[in-house]
């Protein structure tokens with residue numbers, strides 16, 4: 001069994017604890033994918049010192065040269081795409097077409113971030129005084145602590161690592177303990193691409209031991225976290241107390257509206273992909289279907305029929321469409337919410353059970369589940385489940401649908417199926433979410449557009465696109481006076 005290590009100061013090293021944990025395949029729990037170090041705060045100290053020592057010279061490497069390393073990283077990711085994607089399916093379960101997409105998202109992010117090496121634009125502007133020049137530039141922040149989730153084990157680490165590097169920061173990565181392997185492969189690739197020693201470090205282990213130590217470390221200047229809103233609140237509070245820069249990408253309870261004028265076939269296709277892609281384990285997953293009452297019956301019948309046909313199984317098998325939940329705890333949560341839905345009076349239309357036939361009992365599979373007669377205030381319509389469960393909520397008209405969709409603590413992604421341009425435009429304006437899709441499901445964000453949400457989904461930052469640079473760089477305003485005398489802003493006219 002292969003034993004993997006932390007990567008600190010350009011070397012693969014065991015944890016100071018001497019302890020390890022197993023990474024297992026959720027489609028077949030008997031299969032151990034790898035052994036990883038169960039680190040603690042001493043390993044974090046080592047990693048942060050190495051990142052701190054590497055920072056002064058890395059911040060002075062010209063950004064186009066940093067970009068060359070990212071372009072090389074991209075080439076290696078392309079070369080290893082299939083191998084990485086297969087291993088990713090083995091460690092977290094989602095089907096191979098999706099893990100290939102996840103790796104591709106990392107490849108896209110490498111190209112996009114590398115492009116920033118020759119941009120990183122600031123502004124040149126005017127001065128209110130004569131013979132004075134003004135501009136703003138981006139500077140590096142320092143050591144960044146990057147805490148990443150298991151549902152996009154390649155894409156999300158790259159969303160953070162690549163922009164952090166192009167901006168001249170050094171990083172300590174703490175990947176989710178359900179998916180340590182994909183992040184390790186990413187670090188391997190970066191090292192092969194020529195990232196200098198100490199610039200990229202990875203420390204494996206639990207949130208309580210490793211994550212908290214990174215967040216609390218005095219030499220870490222910035223935390224970027226993707227995960228649950230509960231953990232995000234804790235991290236945000238800690239960073240608030242120490243005045244660390246922090247970007248939080250948290251939960252969602254995304255809704256898809258289906259209007260009476262929609263193309264129902266396409267709305268069903270979208271809902272299936274949005275609800276059951278990645279087994280519902282995306283922060284952008286569709287978990288509420290808000291359907292105009294005029295098409296409710298027809299849409300529901302079509303959707304149920306298609307849901308029942310979905311093939312659940314090991315994501316490495318070619319015809320499988322829905323893989324397992326990532327671990328037993330996640331499947332128990334799904335089952336708990338199904339019971340809550342039933343007790344709240346929602347109607348279980350299909351699914352609702354753990355899959356136990358044949359090989360499926362070796363892993364953590366759950367039937368794709370649809371509830372009807374869901375009310376907007378039910379817990380299954382309000383709380384993030386993170387699994388293959390969706391509730392259908394009837395809406396009287398467009399305004400009612402928008403009000404239901406907005407009746408959520410979260411605001412990440414949203415969608416409306418309609419052929420009415422007025423409704424589409426109003427939805428773009430009125431849906432309270434960081435992302436709105438017209439005639440598309442709630443999933444499928446591309447790397448060159450801002451990613452993030454409003455309300456409890458985060459703390460106002462946007463990853464991906466150019467907006468991510470505002471997370472990983474500090475603005476400096478520069479004033480250059482060539483008048484040869486003292487000139488006072490707001491006073492000398």
Ligand code: UN1
Pocket residue numbers: 105151152281282283284285442443444445446
């Ligand atoms: C997430 O849901 O955690 O838009 C990230 C999407 C993907 C990224 C999702 N490109 O669904």
